[in-house]
Amino acid sequence: MIDQELLDIVGKLQIARFEVIYEVGSYGVNLPPYKGSTIRGAFGHIFKMVACTCGSEDHLDNCIYQYIFETKPPENSEVLKKYESIPRPFVIEPILDPRTYFAPGEKLHFAFILFGKALDYLPYFIFTFQEMGKQGLGKNHHSLNLRQVFQTNLHHDLNTLIYDGEAGRIYNRWEPIYANEIFQSVENQYINNRLWVHFLTPTRLQKGGKYLSTAPQFEDVMKATMRRLTSILYFHQDLQFEMDFKKFFLHASKVELIKDQIEWVDWERYSNRQQERIKLGGILGKALYRGEIEPYLPWLKLAEWIHIGKNPVFGLGKIKVASH
Ligand SMILES: [Zn+2]
Secondary structure, X not given: OOOHHHHHHHOOOEEEEEXXXXXXXXXXXEOOOOOHHHHHHHHHHXXXXXXXXXXXXXXXXXXXXXXXXXXXXXXXXXXXXXXXXXXXXXXXXXXXXXXXXXOOOOEEEEEEEEEHHHHHHHHHHHHHHHHHXXXXXXXXXXXXXXXXXXXXXXXXXXXXXXEXXXXXXXXXXXXXXXXXXXXXXXXXXXXXXXXXXXXXEEEOOEEOOEEOOOOOOHHHHHHHHHHXXXXXXXXXXXXXXXXXXHHHHHHHOOOEEEEEEEEEEOOEEEEOOOOEEEEXXXXXXXXXXXXXXXXXXXXXXXXXXXXXXXOHHHOOOOEEEEOO
């Protein structure tokens, strides 16, 4: 179990997941099989136009674009030694529909998740998504109409209407989900000393300077989870916590990997900034672990929301834990 003191700190992390619903415009829309990079690319470009009013590449301290996309470390430079990198305070979860053409009138859903202080900027996200639809996505930039934005609940069901495109209104009635609620949502049915971890989008876990191309050991999954969690807490919610990580990972190393259906998938994205194709492969599939898993379940449940590994802003590293 997690001790109460730790729960009290980490449990304060605020998270909210929103689902965006577009209606495809009269020309249809062409998108690549994996849509995360296209959406993230267009979104970043438009967010900058909307939210950066600095007039130069030297952003002012209060620039919202800078906070969301280029979060700066606090004055104390020591912290960067402790944290591997500064995570973005959001994740875009693309639809996992491999189709590359969507007909006029079809609905296109995807989600985004905000952490900590980024929640204050929700209206900027909604406005940017609306603009992104108008300016168009994919090849030929065909337009999409932003119809609705919902907040989803703990089980990812569409819950609260936040934006109504027809009325042109943003409703200020959403509430963050606290990590504490996610910890409490852990269901006992998973606990039988066996647990499947599903890697739903390409997951890029590093070990010894290389990306893992086969099923990760349980310990590697936990290391990636805690690395991501501690840095999100520190940079986006001003929270730090102490725990005996050595012991925590030592115990995790005793959980065995007993079966897997994992494959490496190569996925490329085109970088406008670097004017080249960048390889962003990762592992996909599922792995079965056996051992004393219960103490790790709350953390893994949280990992479902924050994603793990490299490049989560594109939707990579989405995991799910399950009994099968
Ligand atoms: Zn700026």
